[in-house]
Amino acid sequence: MVALLQVLILDVLITVDNLCKSYRNGTIKAVDGASFTVSQGEIFGLIGPNGAGKTTILGCLLALIQPTSGKVLIDGRSPYDLAVKPLIGFLPERPCYNRWMTIEQFLKYQHRLAKRPEGELSQAIKEVLALVELDVDPKKRRIRELSRGMLQRIGLAQALIGKPQVCFLDEPTSGMDPLGFVLIRKLLLKCKAEGITVVLNSHHLQEVEKVCDRIAFIRRGKIESVQSVESLAQLSQVLVVEWQSSTVEVDGATLEKIARQAGSNLIDINGNSARFAAPDKDVAADLIVALTSSGVKVYQATFEKRELVEMFYEGMN
Amino acid sequence: MNKAIFDFTLHEKFSNWKLQLPLLGFVIMPAYMLFLAVQSTPERIAASASVWQYFQSSAVYLFYSYLFVSDGFVSSRPTGDSTAMTLLFTRPITRFEYVMTKFLAASLGVIALLLPAALLTHVVSCFLGLPPAFNVSVAASIVLNSMLASAFVVFLHCLPGVLGVFTFLLLAGCAGVGDMFASPTSSDIPEIMKHFAQIMRNINFWVGDFFCPFLNVSELSTGVTFDYTAIVVYLSNITSYLFLGTYVLVHREFFYANE
Numbered sequence: 001m002v003a004l005l006q007v008l009i010l011d012v013l014i015t016v017d018n019l020c021k022s023y024r025n026g027t028i029k030a031v032d033g034a035s036f037t038v039s040q041g042e043i044f045g046l047i048g049p050n051g052a053g054k055t056t057i058l059g060c061l062l063a064l065i066q067p068t069s070g071k072v073l074i075d076g077r078s079p080y081d082l083a084v085k086p087l088i089g090f091l092p093e094r095p096c097y098n099r100w101m102t103i104e105q106f107l108k109y110q111h112r113l114a115k116r117p118e119g120e121l122s123q124a125i126k127e128v129l130a131l132v133e134l135d136v137d138p139k140k141r142r143i144r145e146l147s148r149g150m151l152q153r154i155g156l157a158q159a160l161i162g163k164p165q166v167c168f169l170d171e172p173t174s175g176m177d178p179l180g181f182v183l184i185r186k187l188l189l190k191c192k193a194e195g196i197t198v199v200l201n202s203h204h205l206q207e208v209e210k211v212c213d214r215i216a217f218i219r220r221g222k223i224e225s226v227q228s229v230e231s232l233a234q235l236s237q238v239l240v241v242e243w244q245s246s247t248v249e250v251d252g253a254t255l256e257k258i259a260r261q262a263g264s265n266l267i268d269i270n271g272n273s274a275r276f277a278a279p280d281k282d283v284a285a286d287l288i289v290a291l292t293s294s295g296v297k298v299y300q301a302t303f304e305k306r307e308l309v310e311m312f313y314e315g316m317n
Numbered sequence: 318m319n320k321a322i323f324d325f326t327l328h329e330k331f332s333n334w335k336l337q338l339p340l341l342g343f344v345i346m347p348a349y350m351l352f353l354a355v356q357s358t359p360e361r362i363a364a365s366a367s368v369w370q371y372f373q374s375s376a377v378y379l380f381y382s383y384l385f386v387s388d389g390f391v392s393s394r395p396t397g398d399s400t401a402m403t404l405l406f407t408r409p410i411t412r413f414e415y416v417m418t419k420f421l422a423a424s425l426g427v428i429a430l431l432l433p434a435a436l437l438t439h440v441v442s443c444f445l446g447l448p449p450a451f452n453v454s455v456a457a458s459i460v461l462n463s464m465l466a467s468a469f470v471v472f473l474h475c476l477p478g479v480l481g482v483f484t485f486l487l488l489a490g491c492a493g494v495g496d497m498f499a500s501p502t503s504s505d506i507p508e509i510m511k512h513f514a515q516i517m518r519n520i521n522f523w524v525g526d527f528f529c530p531f532l533n534v535s536e537l538s539t540g541v542t543f544d545y546t547a548i549v550v551y552l553s554n555i556t557s558y559l560f561l562g563t564y565v566l567v568h569r570e571f572f573y574a575n576e
Contacts, residue, residue, distance in 0.1 A: 055572075062407050064571040085409035092404060098325075100333050112321035113408040162408070 013166060013197050014038035014061065019070035021056050021221075026068075030056040032221040033070070038166075041195040043188055045208040048218035054201045055093070057218070058168055061199065062090055074166065086115065089164030093171045093201075095151040103129075103138035103146075103154060107161055114162030128157040131190070133183055148175030156187065166197040173204050185211055238304040239264075239284045242273040244297040258294050262287040275304065319410055319418045326422035330385055343381070344434045347371045348441040355445050365447045372435055372459060375529050378427065378466030379489040385426035386419055386467065386474045403571040412566040416559055420464075420471045427463035435459055454535035461532050465551060468558040469529055475562040477569050488528065491520040530554070 014037065021031040031053045038044040046054045059065030060072050063079035074084045098106055107125045116124065129138060132153040136146075146154065152175055159167055172184050181204075188211045191198050202208050208215060209229055216226045243250065256266040259276050263283045267275040278284040284301070291298050330336055347368060354364035371377060405415065439451035473485045532551045537544055 059570070059572065064403060064406060066568075066570060082409050082411060085407065088407055090404065090407040096401070097404075098329070098401065100329065109321060109325055110408075113319075113405065113410065115409050158404075168407075 011040045012037045013040045013042075013075055014044075014199065015071070015073040016057070016061070017071040017073075019057065019060055019072060020068045021053075021060060021065060022068045029221050031060070031067075034218070034221070034223045035070075036216050036223060036226050038197055038199060040165075040197055041192060042213045043192055043198045043200060043211050045212035045215040046199065046201045046218060047203075047208055047215055052218040053221040054218055055170065056221075058170055058199070058201055062088065062168060086162060087165040089159035089162055089167040091152075091155045091159040091167070091169045091172055093174065095148075095155045097143050097151070097154065097158075099144035100142065102140065102142050103134075103136065106143055106154065107138070107157060110158040111161050116162060124161055124163075128161050131160060131187065132157045149177055149180050152176055152180065153183075156184075164196065166199065167191060168199050168201075170201045171203065172200065173202065173207055181207060237278050237280075237284070238267065239276045239278040239287065240273060240302055240304050241276060241288070241291065241298055242300040243291070244299055245272060250296055254294070255291075258290045258296075259287060262290040278303075318421060319414050322405075322410070322415060322418040323422045326385060326419060327426055330426060340430060343430050344437060347434050348437040351438050351441050352445070355447065361445075361447060365442060365450065368438065369450045372431065372455065373462075373531050373533070375466070375531065376489050377431075378462055378529065379470060379485065381427040381430055382423050382463070382466040382470035383473075383485055383489070385423040386470045406571065413563045416471055416475065416562045416566065419474065420467055420559060423467035423471060424464045427467055428460055431459045431463060432456060452535075454538055457534040458532060461534065461551065462529070465532065465555055466529055468555040468562075472558040472562040472565070475565040475569070477565075 016034055016036050019031050019034040020029065022029045034053070034057055036044075046057060048054055056065060060067050061074070061079055063084075072079055075087060077084050098109070101109065104125060107128065108121060111121055111124055112118075125138065134150065134153045134157065136150070143151070143154065152172065156169075156172065159169070173181050176184065185207065188198055188200070192211075200208065200212060209232075212229055214226060214228045215232070216223050218224065250272075252266065252269055255269065255274055259266045263279070264287045265277040267277055276284075276287055278287060284303070288298055288301050330340070350371070351365060351368040354368050355361050358364045406412070435451055435455060439449065442448075442450060470485065476484065530547070530550060532547055537547060
């Protein structure tokens with residue numbers, strides 16, 4: 001009932017509720033009480049270290065792995081429901097496809113497996129190949145002749161050939177060159193524009209940051225935090241201030257006092273530079289003014305480039 | 318039945334040039350064996366009978382069935398079948414539909430190899446002036462036993478990981494070696510090997526009689542009383558393998574990242 005209300009009112013397409021997956025009589029918990037929802041048209045990222053449980057969650061969403069407990073719903077139905085399957089497109093992490101097939105044969109096979117109308121076949125193949133920007137002859141090139149990056153593009157093409165409403169992409173940029181990264185970003189944004197929901201599992205945090213609406217950080221099978229990328233960007237920044245040697249004595253206590261007055265905190269000092277926690281740009285500006293007013297000859301102040309994962313940890317703490 | 322999987326299963330084997338030559342070899346092999354056997358011994362009838370045993374060998378049916386059931390057979394990378402299945406089961410296909418389709422395709426594939434092979438052997442047999450050994454009963458036996466072996470191999474194919482492949486190799490290997498030692502030409506084997514041969518023959522008998530009992534239509538049709546038990550065992554075996562295969566697939570988990 002709640003799931004139905006979520007689908008109707010909140011436009012929720014995927015619901016994962018207290019999902020658990022354990023092995024060896026519960027001694028190994030691959031997923032431990034994961035809960036999140038994904039709305040229609042949203043790009044949702046799953047990030048976390050190796051063995052965190054991302055792929056297991058994806059496996060449960062695809063009905064490839066049976067949860068020990070908890071609930072997974074796609075469009076209000078179990079992922080085991082055959083009616084859910086036509087809504088799904090899936091890019092596996094390892095592209096082990098039918099190597100003897102030509103690209104055309106492979107896509108034709110996937111199109112037929114997706115039970116799409118035969119009349120759409122040639123148009124659908126043309127469309128997906130154009131989407132993944134694969135400029136090869138699909139009738140002549142065989143899957144075994146393709147490079148890793150090309151295989152990844154073929155994987156994306158087969159994921160999209162069934163015209164899915166939700167795409168599960170496991171490491172989509174794996175083995176791709178920088179142009180491939182750009183392509184994935186373009187594709188994901190196109191999916192978003194067309195209202196296709198995407199669940200993305202990736203280690204490339206910068207890529208995740210650029211395209212995702214929300215991100216779930218998973219560690220040891222638990223979802224530690226689900227945050228929007230916007231809210232992450234607003235997390236406390238680190239301002240690195242450098243100054244010239246001056247007559248004013250610049251010690252930790254002095255800097256800490258100045259920082260507190262400006263609404264900031266001193267993190268550490270390293271010679272003639274120090275790192276301050278600055279919640280926003282206004283505080284950073286106030287801090288620079290306060291430092292120069294106190295006689296510290298500031299010649300450079302920059303925001304430290306920080307990794308998404310680091311910001312995540314900070315957000316959680 | 319899923320037409321895409323059916324077409325794919327057969328097309329994969331018959332359209333691949335790497336397999337076309339061996340498949341042709343499998344068709345020609347019994348006829349060639351007959352020709353050589355008859356030339357090399359004065360006991361032409363006995364030699365001919367031993368060659369016709371080829372069409373009653375569990376190992377032959379198991380091997381040909383595996384050839385058609387396995388997705389990874391023509392793949393030059395030993396990834397097994399799980400990856401192909403993983404992608405497949407994200408599509409709108411039921412496990413039962415998959416099992417039934419694989420069973421029908423594999424049955425047809427095995428029949429398409431063994432029936433022409435038997436016909437060709439019959440032609441060579443007639444050419445060599447031997448009494449005809451091929452008839453409707455032999456053809457029916459080939460069709461029915463191809464179906465049984467295919468159902469059994471589909472069940473093995475549904476087992477997780479290397480378990481299915483290992484079980485197949487063990488059973489088919491034992492059956493093959495058992496057949497080899499059971500042949501009349503192996504009477505002069507060393508003493509130490511005779512014990513091994515006996516074990517293999519026992520396993521072969523067990524494998525053949527328990528997992529894939531050969532349904533001999535000739536014996537059924539010429540018997541004084543009709544043996545209903547053989548038919549019941551045959552049908553229950555096929556049904557059990559297909560349902561067990563479906564059951565295993567329904568409960569099997571696909572850890573595609575661990576392949």
